[in-house]
Each structure stands twice: as structure tokens, then as C-alpha cells.
Amino acid sequence: MYDAAREASVSKTIRVALYETHGNPAEVLRVVEQPWPAHAHGEVVVRMSAAPLNPADINAIEGKYPVRPLLPATPGMEGAGVVVETGSSAGEVAVDDQVILPHNFGTWREACAVKADQLVVAPPEVEPAQAAMLKVNPITAWRMLHDFVPLQRGDWFIQNAANSAAGRAAIQIGSELGFRSVNVVRRAEVTGDLQKDGADVVLLDDDNLRDAVAELTRRAPIRLALNAVGGESALRIAKVLAPEATMVTYGAMSLQPLTIPNGMLIFKNLKFTGFWVNKWYDRASASERAATFAPLFDMAKRGLLRTEIERSYSLAGATAAVQHAMQSRRTGKVVFDLTR
Numbered sequence: 001m002y003d004a005a006r007e008a009s010v011s012k013t014i015r016v017a018l019y020e021t022h023g024n025p026a027e028v029l030r031v032v033e034q035p036w037p038a039h040a041h042g043e044v045v046v047r048m049s050a051a052p053l054n055p056a057d058i059n060a061i062e063g064k065y066p067v068r069p070l071l072p073a074t075p076g077m078e079g080a081g082v083v084v085e086t087g088s089s090a091g092e093v094a095v096d097d098q099v100i101l102p103h104n105f106g107t108w109r110e111a112c113a114v115k116a117d118q119l120v121v122a123p124p125e126v127e128p129a130q131a132a133m134l135k136v137n138p139i140t141a142w143r144m145l146h147d148f149v150p151l152q153r154g155d156w157f158i159q160n161a162a163n164s165a166a167g168r169a170a171i172q173i174g175s176e177l178g179f180r181s182v183n184v185v186r187r188a189e190v191t192g193d194l195q196k197d198g199a200d201v202v203l204l205d206d207d208n209l210r211d212a213v214a215e216l217t218r219r220a221p222i223r224l225a226l227n228a229v230g231g232e233s234a235l236r237i238a239k240v241l242a243p244e245a246t247m248v249t250y251g252a253m254s255l256q257p258l259t260i261p262n263g264m265l266i267f268k269n270l271k272f273t274g275f276w277v278n279k280w281y282d283r284a285s286a287s288e289r290a291a292t293f294a295p296l297f298d299m300a301k302r303g304l305l306r307t308e309i310e311r312s313y314s315l316a317g318a319t320a321a322v323q324h325a326m327q328s329r330r331t332g333k334v335v336f337d338l339t340r
Ligand SMILES: NC(=O)c1ccc[n+]([C@@H]2O[C@H](COP(=O)([O-])OP(=O)(O)OC[C@H]3O[C@@H](n4cnc5c(N)ncnc54)[C@H](OP(=O)(O)O)[C@@H]3O)[C@@H](O)[C@H]2O)c1
Pocket: 054, 055, 056, 136, 137, 140, 161, 162, 163, 164, 165, 166, 167, 186, 187, 228, 229, 249, 250, 251, 252, 253, 254, 255, 275, 276, 277, 278, 327, 328, 329, 330, 332, 333
């Protein structure tokens, strides 16, 4: 039988971002035309909706990320789209489902063929750009608030880079769970936005931090710190922690190493550990993943979990988009709108 949809897709091309060598993303990234993808057994074709430009994507293009793909490679560790073609073995996934792509897939493209059993189906009520940004930062925030210290409602945690997407997800999730947060930032103008997210305390990352935290938390014990900066910033938040507390390092935005005074280990028995969402995905079963996504979908549907977007670009603007994503002092993420 003549299949008009198939015939149309065969003659179609898609735009795909790729790099052939590591280097400055604005110099090595280009956008090429490729044929519309064909799905193999067990795969479906996804028409991509959106994909953010995260720090790890920039690091991967630069060749500074621990996972090095075979080159040429398409960047993009997360993104979302809509299933437009299925084969006979798509399992639970159906045409028109909104889906979140597997980790490290290379999402900066207009369409892809992908194994159906690696997709996470997201509720249609979640906006496409928000669905595209759930897999890295909100999942990381959720896991870090659950996997290291058994926090109860009313307990405090502290974090630096609190206005990052990961930091704001931690504020929103923490607030929903009844945890109280001390949020350390390097510029005061973000305070109001973080308070709207549910931040209890917002403080500048400076030498007054310890006294200010003691006063504003009324010396309540803080047993969990989330560190995305390293260097002096990590040390400043470690200094406010209660004995036996845990600092989870998940980012290194300052590129400075963590230097821990001996006394923090000997006299306070602080624990220093790390989190990498890639490893979590490697280890988590399908049901564990689903159990982590479920409350995030619920929060996103209710408007309680939202990643701010500073600007959207089409793939044609990939060079400008990566330059923008590498700028500090943003108000939100830079995102590819892959439908434009
Ligand atoms: N380990 C994991 O599994 C995992 C998962 C998710 C995220 N991460 C990491 O978490 C970090 C945040 O990611 P994101 O996507 O949430 O970032 P983002 O939204 O792009 O925000 C970047 C943040 O870093 C701050 N920043 C940039 N340079 C800095 C410096 N030199 N010193 C202090 N702060 C600096 C920015 O502050 P300004 O706004 O003031 O410029 C902003 O708060 C990144 O390192 C990322 O790789 C790791």
C-alpha cells in the first residue's frame, strides 16, 4: 500500500548540530543537513521539541568532560520531543507521546531514531521546554536531597550557585518537601527570584557567611550542603555545617579544587562525597527512574517546578546560542527551540 507519510519523510531532511574536533564551541560547532531518520527494530522516530545548553554540553564540546564521544558528535545531554513514527515493537510508547530522550543522546537535532524502551513518557501538560530540562538538573536536585542525609520537614540544607538551574530546582523541590534552604549566590540581584521559588534565606558568598547563617537560621543544625562551585565557596559553606554533616559536590563552576582543613574531618567528622547523574542513570532500574520522574512531573504540572529560560534559539543560531550559554550572570537557561 502507498504510504504518503513515509514517502514525505524519505524526501525530508533535518538539521543536526555537530562538532568534528574538540575546541571552542563557537568555533567547532556547525549545523548540517541529514536525511530524516529511519527507525530500526525496537526504535521510534522522535521529532525533537527542545533541548537546553547545559554547562556539561559546553564542557563536552571543549573536550573537558569525562565522557568523550566518538567524533563527529552531536552535543546535547537532555531534550524532549514527540513520537511521530513507531515500528511494530515500540512497547508502551505511542505516536503523539511527549518523550524525554535518554542521557547523553546528542539532542541538538530536529529528529532522531531512538530505542523506545529508553524513552521516558512525560505528561502532555508539561510544556515541551520544561520537559526537555527535567532530566539533568531537577533529577540531580531530587536525588541529592534524598540520597545522602535523611532530611525531615523543617530541616535545613545549604547550597552555593543557588541561582543555577540545579540550585533553583533544589529550592523548588526542597520547598515542596518542607525543607528549609540557605542559598548562597554571588550577586544580590537574584535574591527576589530565589525567594519566589521558595528560598528561605539568600546570602552573598562572602566572608560574613558564617555569622549571617547562624543569625538567620537561629543556629539550627545544617546537615546537608550541595556544592556546585568548589574552591573558597565550598569551604565557606562547609564552615557552617553541623558535626557529622555531608557535603555533596556535583559541580565545579569556579574550576578551583576543594581544600578541606584537617579539623573538619577530625573534630567535626564532616563527610565529603560527590554525585554524578550519569552514574545514577547507569545504576537506576526503570522503576527507580519512573519513581523519581513521577513527583517531578507532578510538580511541573502544578507549576511548582520550572526552569527559567533566558532565550530560545533555533538550530540555525547554534553559534550564537553556545556563546550566550557560556556567559555568566544569566537569568535562566539558553535553550534550542527545535521546532523553528
Ligand atoms: N554532577 C551532576 O550530575 C550534575 C548535574 C547537573 C548539574 N551539574 C553541574 O552543576 C552546575 C550548575 O549547572 P546548571 O545547569 O544548573 O548551571 P546554570 O543554570 O548554567 O548556572 C550556572 C551557575 O554557575 C554560577 N557560576 C558560573 N561561574 C561561576 C564561578 N566562577 N564561581 C561561582 N559560580 C559560578 C552562575 O552564577 P551567575 O548566575 O552569578 O553567573 C550560575 O549560578 C554545573 O557545574 C553543572 O555541570 C552537575
